[in-house]
Amino acid sequence: MMFIRSFIFFLGVLVTLLLGWAGLVGIPNIMISEIQPPKGLERYTYEQSYGRSIYIREGCLYCHSQQVRPVGFGADQERFWGRPSVPADYVYDKPHLLGTMRTGPDLFNIGARQPSEDWHLIHLYNPRIVSRGSVMPPFPWLFEEKISAAPDDKVIILPDSIAPRGKVVVATREGRALTTYLIGMNHTYSVSQVPARNDTTKKK
Amino acid sequence: MAAQTTTKEQFISFASHTAEEVSEKQQRVEIDDSVTSPVVLYFLTGIGWLVFGSVAGLIAAVKFNLPDWLGGTPFLTFGRIRPVHLNAVVYGWASLAGAGMIVWMTSRLCRAKIEKTWALYVSAVLWNIGVAFGIVSLFFGYNQGMEWLEFPKPAGGLIALGFLFFAYSIAQTFRKRQVEHVYVSLWYILASLIWFPLLYVVANLGIYHGVTEAAMNWWFGHNVLTVWFTPIGLAGAYYFIPKVIGRPIYSYYLGLLGFWAFALFYNWNGIHHLVGGPLPTWMVTVSIVASVMMFVPVMAVAVNHHLTTIGHFRMLKFSPTLRFVVFGSMSYTAVSFQGSIESLRSFSEVAHFTHYTIGHAHLGVYGFVSMILFGAIYYIMPRIAKWEWPYPKLIKLHFWMSAVGIALYVVALSMGGWIQGTMMNDPSLPFIASVNATKPYLWVRSLGGTMMLLGHLAFAYQFLLIIYRSGPTRYVPAWFELRQTTEENRPV
Amino acid sequence: MSLPVAVIIIISIIVVAGALALAAFVWAVRTKQFSIKQLNEGAKVIFDDEEPIGTPQDLIFKESTNGSPNHH
Numbered sequence: 001m002m003f004i005r006s007f008i009f010f011l012g013v014l015v016t017l018l019l020g021w022a023g024l025v026g027i028p029n030i031m032i033s034e035i036q037p038p039k040g041l042e043r044y045t046y047e048q049s050y051g052r053s054i055y056i057r058e059g060c061l062y063c064h065s066q067q068v069r070p071v072g073f074g075a076d077q078e079r080f081w082g083r084p085s086v087p088a089d090y091v092y093d094k095p096h097l098l099g100t101m102r103t104g105p106d107l108f109n110i111g112a113r114q115p116s117e118d119w120h121l122i123h124l125y126n127p128r129i130v131s132r133g134s135v136m137p138p139f140p141w142l143f144e145e146k147i148s149a150a151p152d153d154k155v156i157i158l159p160d161s162i163a164p165r166g167k168v169v170v171a172t173r174e175g176r177a178l179t180t181y182l183i184g185m186n187h188t189y190s191v192s193q194v195p196a197r198n199d200t201t202k203k204k
Numbered sequence: 205m206a207a208q209t210t211t212k213e214q215f216i217s218f219a220s221h222t223a224e225e226v227s228e229k230q231q232r233v234e235i236d237d238s239v240t241s242p243v244v245l246y247f248l249t250g251i252g253w254l255v256f257g258s259v260a261g262l263i264a265a266v267k268f269n270l271p272d273w274l275g276g277t278p279f280l281t282f283g284r285i286r287p288v289h290l291n292a293v294v295y296g297w298a299s300l301a302g303a304g305m306i307v308w309m310t311s312r313l314c315r316a317k318i319e320k321t322w323a324l325y326v327s328a329v330l331w332n333i334g335v336a337f338g339i340v341s342l343f344f345g346y347n348q349g350m351e352w353l354e355f356p357k358p359a360g361g362l363i364a365l366g367f368l369f370f371a372y373s374i375a376q377t378f379r380k381r382q383v384e385h386v387y388v389s390l391w392y393i394l395a396s397l398i399w400f401p402l403l404y405v406v407a408n409l410g411i412y413h414g415v416t417e418a419a420m421n422w423w424f425g426h427n428v429l430t431v432w433f434t435p436i437g438l439a440g441a442y443y444f445i446p447k448v449i450g451r452p453i454y455s456y457y458l459g460l461l462g463f464w465a466f467a468l469f470y471n472w473n474g475i476h477h478l479v480g481g482p483l484p485t486w487m488v489t490v491s492i493v494a495s496v497m498m499f500v501p502v503m504a505v506a507v508n509h510h511l512t513t514i515g516h517f518r519m520l521k522f523s524p525t526l527r528f529v530v531f532g533s534m535s536y537t538a539v540s541f542q543g544s545i546e547s548l549r550s551f552s553e554v555a556h557f558t559h560y561t562i563g564h565a566h567l568g569v570y571g572f573v574s575m576i577l578f579g580a581i582y583y584i585m586p587r588i589a590k591w592e593w594p595y596p597k598l599i600k601l602h603f604w605m606s607a608v609g610i611a612l613y614v615v616a617l618s619m620g621g622w623i624q625g626t627m628m629n630d631p632s633l634p635f636i637a638s639v640n641a642t643k644p645y646l647w648v649r650s651l652g653g654t655m656m657l658l659g660h661l662a663f664a665y666q667f668l669l670i671i672y673r674s675g676p677t678r679y680v681p682a683w684f685e686l687r688q689t690t691e692e693n694r695p696v
Numbered sequence: 697m698s699l700p701v702a703v704i705i706i707i708s709i710i711v712v713a714g715a716l717a718l719a720a721f722v723w724a725v726r727t728k729q730f731s732i733k734q735l736n737e738g739a740k741v742i743f744d745d746e747e748p749i750g751t752p753q754d755l756i757f758k759e760s761t762n763g764s765p766n767h768h
Contacts, residue, residue: 008720013395013467017402017431019713020471024423027702028487029416057345059283065557069480073553078631085482090414095349098418100477102557102628103268105635126272133636135268135643137282138275228745313742385738443742450752452739460735464717486703519752 037091040189044092044181051181054174055097058139065099066108066185082109082188089187104136111186120179121156121171129159142175231315238317239308240588242324244671246304247581249332251664253296258657260289265653268646279343287354288342294352294428295363296335298573300328302436303370305580306393308588309443310374313390314381320373327369334362350417352425353407364404371397388459389443392435395467399431415483423474430470433573434536440576441509441533444583448526449519454511462504469497476547479556495547502540509533524599528579531607535571539564554629559642559649560621563614570656571610578606578663591673598662605659613652620645 044052055061069076070084077084085108090096099106114120122129125143127136145167149155154171163169171179264286267273274280311318318324338359341347347354355363374397378390386394407424446453453459472494475487513530520527542564545551555561582599586592593599620642627638668674743749 008724009391009394010398012464012717012720013398014402015713015716016467016471017399017427019709020427020474021406021423022709023472023490023706024474024487025412025416025420027706028419028484029412031484031702032414032416056347056349057283058278058281059286059347061349061351062283062286067481073480073549075629075631079635087415087482087484089482090418092414094413094417096414096418096421097349098415098478098481100351100557100561103639128271131636133640135271135639137267137271139278139281140276141278383741385741387738387741446739447742447747448752450743450748450750452736452743452749455736456739457735468717490706516752523752 032087035088035091038088038189038191040191041089041092041187044184047177047180048184049181050174051177051179051184052097054142054178055181056095058178060107061097061099063099063101063103063136065102065106067098068106068108068187076106079105080113081106082112083190085187086191088191104134107182107185109185109187111183112188115183117154117176117179117183118156120182121154121175122158124175124178125156125158125169126162129162139175142178143169143171146170232312235311235315235317236308236588238321239311242318242321242328243304243308243584243588245325245328246300246307247585247667248671249328250297250300250302250304251660251667253292253300253335254660255657255664257289257292257297258653258660260285260292262650262653262657264289265646265650269643269650278345284342284345284347287347287351288339290352291342291354292335292339293574294569295338295355296332298433298436298569298577300331301577301581302433302573303327303331305436305440305577305584306374307370308584309389309439309580310377310393313383313387313443314377315383316377316380318373319376319380323369323373327366327373330362330366330369332366334359334366337362350421352428353421357408360404360408364401364408367401367404371401387443388453388456388463389439391463392439392442395463396432396435399427403427403431415481418478418481419475419483419487422477426474426477427471429568430473433569434466434470437532437536437573437576438505440580441505441529441536444525444529444576444579445509445512445533448523448529448583449512449516451512451516453508455508458504459508462501462508465497465504466501469494469501473498473543473547476543476552479547479549479552492547492549496544498540498544502537502544505533506537510537524593524596524603525579525583527603528575528582528606531603532572532574532576532579535567535575535610539567539572542567554625555621556625557628558621558625559617559645560625563617563621566610566617567614570606571614575606575610578602581667585667585670589670589673591670593666594669594674595666598666602659602663602666605655605662609652609655609659611652612655613649616645616648616652620649 066085068082068085071077076082089108090098119130121143123131123136124139126138126140127134128138143156145164146153147167149168149170153168154176155168156171157163158169263274263280264282267275267282267285271282278284307318307324334355338355341356341359342354346356348356353360374393378394403424407420412420442453442459473491475483475491476495479488479492481488509530510533513533520530546555546561546564582593623645624638624642627633627641628635740749
């Protein structure tokens with residue numbers, strides 16, 4: 001009797017967990033794995049992958065999302081953050097970086113909105129140079145100070161109040177890779193997949 | 205003045221009247237003795253992570269308002285110190301303190317001495333090494349890139365292994381139980397032992413990518429609450445509320461319904477973290493439905509906990525455990541109702557991606573789980589250390605710092621987050637407006653966090669005092685005052 | 697797998713699981729002759745002769761305000 005009760009308890013506990021997994025992960029996995037990558041989406045290049053790993057290392061995902069919400073849900077469309085994102089956009093993403101916070105803006109199409117390498121480098125050096133009121137951390141360790149720049153160094157021009165005297169500030173390989181990744185974040189190609197319907201009843 | 209220790213014999217002789225009572229008391233004393241060392245180890249290391257994690261959290265919080273503070277070093281950048289905070293308080297503090305509470309409670313509820321104590325020591329060591337290794341890795345930037353799953357696989361592996369040793373000891377103790385009925389707290393405990401290892405292993409299989417990985421991420425993230433932390437909190441509340449008040453749970457059979465409804469619905473909540481996201485609509489809808497259905501088990505628990513407490517609120521004046529645990533159980537009702545509403549699309553449209561969700565998360569893990577764990581530790585420690593808490597004033601300080609701290613925290617982030625979301629959704633305003641609007645609220649949040657940290661320091665200090673049996677001597681453990689019943693403390 | 701197929705599979709799983717749960721409940725009621733009163737007895741197991749129902753425990757703050765020895 002005790003054994004049967006224990007068995008039912010064990011089974012019930014197991015089943016409730018696995019059912020949830022099956023419904024939320026297992027079945028969607030089967031459905032979504034059939035999706036083909038969109039024509040406009042390319043695999044990450046080596047530099048972009050490297051930059052992506054820096055993005056993860058510095059914890060950018062804790063303040064930035066990478067998912068554009070559909071029409072009628074939030075103001076993503078009105079802010080020209082790109083067309084609504086669909087599952088197909090993420091087939092090459094591992095780990096996913098969808099994000100859950102927008103302390104800073106969504107970055108899914110930041111490369112389309114802001115393609116300037118110089119802007120990104122200066123912004124990473126200290127965001128408040130180009131973005132007043134920003135609370136983003138500075139990333140000076142993605143840069144180094146040198147007496148003079150080598151021929152293929154990327155020098156960044158800083159305001160006089162911040163620029164170190166008698167030295168130039170040069171982006172490191174990491175800084176350039178991160179920028180390459182960010183500029184590559186461009187998902188404006190078209191897709192045939194219909195985005196999720198999340199609009200509430202109000203029309204815009 | 206030398207500190208006197210109450211010996212076991214003195215302890216027992218205060219209480220004994222008949223030979224029968226001696227043996228029952230003796231049994232309880234022996235059971236408590238058997239768990240003392242492992243429980244103290246779990247609590248001590250857990251509290252260590254609590255203090256560490258609170259400092260890390262405060263650093264992260266202040267950086268919202270002063271982003272250039274400590275900005276020159278990569279080790280303390282927000283993007284690293286933030287996951288350090290989360291993992292330290294989740295896998296360090298709450299998990300270890302919860303494990304300690306589970307060990308003591310299982311032993312008591314089974315009326316059996318704890319089995320395989322060696323396994324608990326192994327577990328505590330592996331677990332702490334795993335967390336420490338993971339935290340150090342995060343400081344150096346090694347991050348798996350998913351929230352709640354940041355620890356590199358070796359750290360996660362050590363934690364999972366440590367958990368298995370812990371589960372082994374609990375399961376063996378349960379097998380040797382001397383009771384006919386398995387109390388409700390044990391249902392939650394036993395369920396978590398089956399659920400948590402499975403959850404952790406399935407999440408770390410590494411077979412996912414793309415948006416399904418996101419779905420797995422949040423199935424996992426929410427399920428850590430479902431299968432580990434909520435059971436810990438509810439097991440604590442279901443035991444300590446009736447025990448301290450001296451009344452059985454209001455409607456025990458309702459608790460049975462509540463348990464299975466909880467198991468069924470809560471497992472499907474995960475995708476409410478991705479409302480509006482690039483996932484099939486049906487997945488999001490299913491999770492929203494499940495989140496709303498949580499009203500059923502949460503109401504069952506609320507009826508049980510609150511109606512057991514009603515009429516006995518004056519006990520809150522006397523019992524620190526009850527204060528913390530009742531605060532925790534009220535927070536559970538509040539955070540669950542809030543969560544159900546928050547998952548609705550119209551609400552999520554504003555609150556998602558904002559500080560509102562952070563406030564909600566802290567109401568759950570701190571206001572609910574941690575407050576109950578504090579209450580549990582205040583109850584358990586005197587009974588195993590054979591020493592009373594030396595400074596009740598420090599307990600009061602801890603309580604008020606934590607309670608006011610979390611209240612400020614949650615209110616500030618809820619208001620600030622709602623405003624942030626509203627402004628974010630107003631395209632006539634530049635994005636930076638939503639950031640600027642939150643700044644005053646973020647200061648209040650840091651104030652709340654500072655208060656919580658101070659409370660934790662008072663708590664940690666007194667915890668050290670009690671395990672070293674320092675501070676003012678007590679001849680008579682507090683609860684034996686019952687023996688001298690006066691008009692004032694007559695049982696209700 | 698298309699959406700309708702997935703929905704059918706999930707709903708079938710839920711129906712089957714629900715039926716199993718119902719069967720388990722019915723079995724439990726039949727074999728153990730549950731009464732609400734009997735079910736509620738479980739709530740009392742946390743008490744015993746030493747710490748019986750009706751006696752509150754844990755009076756730390758009370759202890760510190762009355763005149764017992766060696767409190768501060």
